[in-house]
Amino acid sequence: MVELGTVLMVPLAGQILGDLGADVIKVESLEGDANRQVGPGPHPDLSGVALNLNRNKRSIAVDLRTAEGREVLARITATADVFLTNLRPSALGKLRVRYEDVRAWQPKIVYCRSHGYGSDTPEADDPAYDDVVQASSGMASLSESVTGEPSLLPTVLADKVCGLTIVYAVLAALFERTNTGAGQEVEVPMFDTMLAFTLVEHLGGATLQPPLSKPGYERVLTPHRRPHRTEDGWIVIMPYSVRDWDRLWAHLGREDHRAALAGLTAHEVKQMAPRMYAWLDRELPAHSTAHWLQICASLDIAAAPVTDLEGVVSGPGRSKGVLSSAHHPVAGDYLRIARPVRFGSPLEVRHEAPLVGEDTLEILSEVGYSHQDVARFTAHGAIRSQQSPDEAEHASGEHVR
Numbered sequence: 362m363v364e365l366g367t368v369l370m371v372p373l374a375g376q377i378l379g380d381l382g383a384d385v386i387k388v389e390s391l392e393g394d395a396n397r398q399v400g401p402g403p404h405p406d407l408s409g410v411a412l413n414l415n416r417n418k419r420s421i422a423v424d425l426r427t428a429e430g431r432e433v434l435a436r437i438t439a440t441a442d443v444f445l446t447n448l449r450p451s452a453l454g455k456l457r458v459r460y461e462d463v464r465a466w467q468p469k470i471v472y473c474r475s476h477g478y479g480s481d482t483p484e485a486d487d488p489a490y491d492d493v494v495q496a497s498s499g500m501a502s503l504s505e506s507v508t509g510e511p512s513l514l515p516t517v518l519a520d521k522v523c524g525l526t527i528v529y530a531v532l533a534a535l536f537e538r539t540n541t542g543a544g545q546e547v548e549v550p551m552f553d554t555m556l557a558f559t560l561v562e563h564l565g566g567a568t569l570q571p572p573l574s575k576p577g578y579e580r581v582l583t584p585h586r587r588p589h590r591t592e593d594g595w596i597v598i599m600p601y602s603v604r605d606w607d608r609l610w611a612h613l614g615r616e617d618h619r620a621a622l623a624g625l626t627a628h629e630v631k632q633m634a635p636r637m638y639a640w641l642d643r644e645l646p647a648h649s650t651a652h653w654l655q656i657c658a659s660l661d662i663a664a665a666p667v668t669d670l671e672g673v674v675s676g677p678g679r680s681k682g683v684l685s686s687a688h689h690p691v692a693g694d695y696l697r698i699a700r701p702v703r704f705g706s707p708l709e710v711r712h713e714a715p716l717v718g719e720d721t722l723e724i725l726s727e728v729g730y731s732h733q734d735v736a737r738f739t740a741h742g743a744i745r746s747q748q749s750p751d752e753a754e755h756a757s758g759e760h761v762r
Contacts, residue, residue: 362375362378362379362383362384362385362386362441362442362443362444362445363386363388363434363437363438363441363443363444363445364385364386364387364388364418364445365388365434365444365445365446365448365458366394366445366446366447366448367394367395367396367447368394368395368396368399368447368520369396369399369410369414369491369517369520369521369524370447370475370519370520370521370523370524370527370551371445371446371447371475371524371527372387372394372396372414372415372524373414373520373521373524373525374445374473374524374525374527374528374531375387375418375445376413376414376415376416376417376418377524377525377528377700378443378528378531379416379417379418379712380416380417380700380708380710381708383417383443384419385417385418385419386418386419386420386421386437386441386720386724387415387418387419387420387421387715388421388423388425388434388437389420389421389422389423389717389718390422390423390424390425391422391423391424391717391718391742391744391745392717393406393422393717393718394411394415394717396408396410396411396414396415397411397415397717399411402692403691403692403693404691404692404716406716406717407689407691407692407714407716409695411714412689412692412695412713412714413697413698413714414714415714415715416697416710416712416713416714417710417711417712418712418714418715419712419715419719419720419723419724420715420716420717420718420719420720420721421433421437421718421720421721421724421725421744422717422718422721422744422745422746423721423743423744423745424742424743424744425456425458426456427741427742427743429737429738429741429743429744430738430743430744431456431457433725433728433730433738433743433744434458435466436466436728436729436730437724437728438463438466438467438470439466439467439728440467440727440728441467441470442469442470442471442535443470443471443472443473443531443535444463444467444470444471444472444473445473445474445475445527445531446458446473446474446475447474447475447476448474448476449476449477449486449488450476450480450485450486451486453474460472460474460546464544467544468544469538469542469543469544470544471531471534471535471538471544471545471547472544472545472546472547473527473530473531473534473546473547473548473549474546474547474548474549475523475526475527475548475549475550475551476489476550476551477489477493477494477550477551477552478550478551478552478553479548479550479552479553480548480550482550484552489551489552491517491518491519491520492513494519494551494552494555495513495514495518495519495555496511496513497552498519498552498555498556498558498559499556499559499560499563500514500518500519500555500559501513501514503559503563503581503582506577506582506583506584507582507583507584507586507587508584518555519551519554519555522554522555522558523549523551523554523555526549526554527549530547530549531547534547560576562578562581563576563577563578564576565577565578565579579631580631580634583634583635585634585635585638585639586634586638588667589638589641589642589645590642590645590646591645591646591648591649591650591652591653592646592647592648592649592650592652593649593650594649594650594666594667595650595666595667596645596650596653596654596664596665596666596667597664597665597667598641598645598653598657598662598663598664599662599663599664600637600662601662601663602627603622603625603627603630605660605662606618606622606630606637607619607622608660608662609656609660609662610622612656612659612660613644615640618637618640621633621636650666654666674696678696682699683698683699683701684696684697684698684699685697685699687710687713689713689714690713691716692714697710716747717745717747718744718745718746718747719746719747721744721745721746721747722735722746722748725738725744
């Protein structure tokens with residue numbers, strides 16, 4: 362599989378597919394993917410983000426603006442099943458790596474491209490990043506009804522959701538190929554993906570035509586849906602049903618609140634949620650978070666303490682197996698983020714994250730390039746490797762094929 366992608370969206374898809382067993386060849390510029398500089402790291406090529414995002418991949422660094430670089434990409438792609446990219450249409454055209462170009466190298470290729478907007482829209486070639494897509498898809502506007510102004514979620518949600526979407530789209534296309542023998546082009550526009558994601562619950566009453574209400578899922582578009590302060594911290598309590606609320610008020614001896622709920626339908630109780638959370642706000646500061654968690658557990662009501670990132674990393678992240686200790690030959694010890702899916706046949710990390718061009722010579726050898734070819738590519742500045750051809754030959758004791 363060829364990954365011609367940068368930053369997070371396509372590299373995340375490549376990481377997941379690599380974890381699932383794909384041989385992922387990460388085709389990078391001579392400078393390397395921008396994700397290598399996202400946040401601190403022990404090596405210029407290995408930020409903390411890159412250590413996890415680029416695992417189970419091999420890296421070849423190629424200047425695709427050169428004839429030799431494009432020749433190398435064509436030969437690698439001829440051996441591939443999948444080609445991933447998040448370059449914009451104009452860049453794909455300039456580098457001559459559009460679907461029709463790549464299909465000429467490998468007729469059965471599953472070619473998946475993902476960028477801001479669909480290829481059939483006026484914005485097809487507009488620059489688009491996570492923040493922009495959160496804004497344009499309606500995601501950023503959701504907080505207005507809660508805080509009074511729009512805001513961006515402090516996580517690159519669009520990139521990650523689109524990365525996951527790329528994975529299932531590619532797997533579906535590969536499955537289709539087993540039935541038909543034909544590859545295909547797959548497009549995952551970020552705007553379309555995030556709008557569909559947001560509207561799952563928020564299309565609501567506007568689903569029907571004419572609409573029964575404006576879009577928006579009322580239960581989550583309220584300032585009362587938030588963490589609540591306790592005596593020593595913060596907690597989220599979610600009495601989901603009429604029965605949950607009744608049991609909670611009964612336990613607290615609040616017969617007045619139980620009486621207010623008596624005879625109401627589930628829909629009417631949801632309409633009362635702001636009042637009930639206001640009542641809860643007056644109760645919670647009297648006791649500790651642990652006290653309220655114990656009560657909720659005894660009543661089978663969903664609840665959790667608000668834990669900051671440092672606490673999650675040092676506590677549940679490790680104890681539940683999401684994070685584990687690992688060792689990288691260059692970066693040293695680090696925390697590895699596991700795949701959250703638990704298979705009966707465990708997934709393996711076969712390759713730690715490579716340096717830029719760490720596998721260039723190995724990959725060139727696999728696709729049949731000679732020692733002389735490699736020397737020519739190097740002299741013309743078309744490739745970058747962590748070893749010179751002579752060093753690689755000496756280390757392996759044999760010529761590059």
